[in-house]
């Protein structure tokens with residue numbers, strides 16, 4: 001099942017920089033592990049925003065929820081999920 005996910009990151013200004021850097025490092029490692037195993041298929045930065053659009057390929061809504069809720073930045077993100085279906089005119 002394919003899902004388009006937008007993540008908007010909002011780290012509080014009073015979070016110590018070292019703590020923010022540690023969370024971002026864990027986020028990167030987690031994201032790259034999921035990209036390697038094929039579930040996080042694409043990751044794009046939104047130009048000019050601390051946000052991304054990502055494409056996930058997972059087995060279920062529950063799997064996606066588990067995966068997203070384990071993101072180290074999850075407490076600091078607004079996440080919008082769009083489930084995707086086949087378009088009848090698509091050739092690929």
Ligand SMILES: O=C(O)CC1=CCC(=O)O1
Nearest residue numbers: 009027028031050051052
């Ligand atoms: O920087 C972001 O958009 C949040 C994020 C998701 C995966 C990652 O490494 O950073």
